[in-house]
Amino acid sequence: MSQLWKRPLTWALVAAMTLSVMLAGAGVFTASAQNPIKIGFGMALTGGLSANGKPALLAVQIWKDDVNKKGGLLGRPVELVFYDDQTNPSTVPNIYTKLLDVDKVDLIISGYGTNLIAPLMPIAIERKLTVIGMFGLANNEKYQYPNYFQIQPAGPDPQTSTAIGFFELAARQNPKPQTVALVGADAEYPQNAMVGARELVKKFGFKIVYDKNYPQSTVDYTPIVRAIKATNPDIVFVASYPPDSVGMLRATQEVGLSPKIYGGGMVGLQFTSVMQSMGPMLNGVVNYDFWAPESTMLAMPGIKEFLKDYQSRAEKAGVDPLGYYLPPYSYALMQVLGQAVEGSKGLDQQKIADYIRANEFSTVVGKVKFGKNGEWAKGRTLMVQYQKIRPMANEKETIEQFRGPGKKVVLYPDELKSGAIVYPYSAAKN
């Protein structure tokens, strides 16, 4: 080993390495003349939520390109620094520590989903950072941290937000339906939605005739649907995750359960891949959603351009080809952040938060104003009804029919209404 240090070649190598490190350092200095604004985040690019995380990333990248085309923020270009959180909450603290301490990012946003936002909260609070969450449910309920904001339009009361439109629509029908069956999966979101639904049932004066949970590993849903059918309810409210949404809907068709209104809180029906394979079985279902390609939603400024850009890039990126669930909101989140940086004229975390709290933002999903706990001041969960979906011969054709308006008609809230409800449920099925 000692021989090694006597060789001239070794010394030459050391000198070369030192020089290259210095040159690299100089490179950093020259780059800082350009001085990009760095925005850091973790995102679910693999694992359980990647089917939504990847489209969200694409939306954020489109925003970055759009902003840089217009000259960046505060006259500086924007750069994204992101890592794959693998849909694993335990990776989140490390990712953000690296982003803040090693990559020295100027701003952060959250990854996608409630479980991935939760571990970010303590870090943001400790370092007094401003953070906008991407589709988190009640992440700030416990902390009430003033510099947290959230882009999913659940509103200040997340428990009833899923179901309110559903029960309000039911209550408006004539003759008014009377009896309700509530059924939900044994898991966090469905149970929250069920609590909210029970509250609303009381408020609108319906009568509960069936109220049960089922384990998520259920294989056969026909016995459940048969038991519901035996109680002959006017309203069936289902709070379910994707596999059970499919199972319940198929069983409903097979058993011939035909209430006056059906659906409410079924997660999964929004996804393009599920819509494709369920096809006409969706007809008549009234379900929550956040976005639909209806005239009222497409009237918002910038959304058409965004979707055109997204859909042309989605195929190459191998992500959800339509992008109607999360991507518009991911883009809107970045718009809020961008407008707040411009509006507060700097990168001061506190000033940005103050600006977000005080102002209304114009985004591709409409006007956004934040309120209690950083949620939208007024909830805007849509109720849509699937109508006139035809069976299609091949996969491509099936996607095409969901691209345009008329298949997912917005019924609620009134200001975004794009068509009339087909009532009762059975009338929409054929």
Next chain:
Amino acid sequence: MAGLLLGGFYAAVSLGVSLIFGLLDIANIAQPAFLIAGSYAAYVANSAYGFDPILVGIALTPLFYVIGAGVYRVYYATFERRGDEALRGLVFFFGLLFIIEVSLSMRFGVDYRMAQAGYVGKSIDLGGGVGVAYRYLVPCLVGLAMTLALYLFLGRTFYGRAIMAVSQDQGALRLMGANPVHIKTIAFGIGIAAASLAGALLITIAPVIPSTDRDYIGRMFAITVLGGMGSIGGTLVAAVILGVAESLMATFIGPSWAQAVSFGILLLALAVRPAGLFGR
């Protein structure tokens, strides 16, 4: 009624375990992963070419047979021959389970996949509020056919009897001039092929993601143990008992009790008859 149909499907799912775990005494916990691999194979052929998922499942059984036989050879060479089979073998199959699961999610992503067939979503009405969904009827019939085929194979053919023999006394079999490793390879291959066909049944019933296998590990082994290790008829009876119990509970008491009760039956049965219902 729905429970009977579910039972037929559960039998199809558990046959492979009954053969591999029950008869060969190999704790192959990767079995549900092969189930899901079979589902995805059916999905690919169904979505790309529109073939019926179950026919595809049947057509692909030789392929999975070969894969299964290969897996057993590796397992034999690396573990069983050295007499390490109990604990380390478990680790081997546990690893295999993860490798299959992760490969599937890397190749197909984590979206729910479903298969299309003409009979999905239709049902026969038997009157009196009792109906039969084709989505369950077809898998149940295939499951029954599989059970019958395997039963006849084990009871009537040379290789079938050799498999039964290998489970009783390997040494004696060797004296008879048959190679137990060869026989076990065949049995393992058949077990994996049965799992892949059951996977094709599964995807016609419900949507599948790579981690769906975890829902089935418990059920598969519970049915095998309840039916009596290695008893094919017992597997069918146990599958039907579990299916009917789950179904009745879901209809009359509440779906959240369905699985607790079926596993309660298992505990009770084991307390009374530790060898299982039809154990030898």
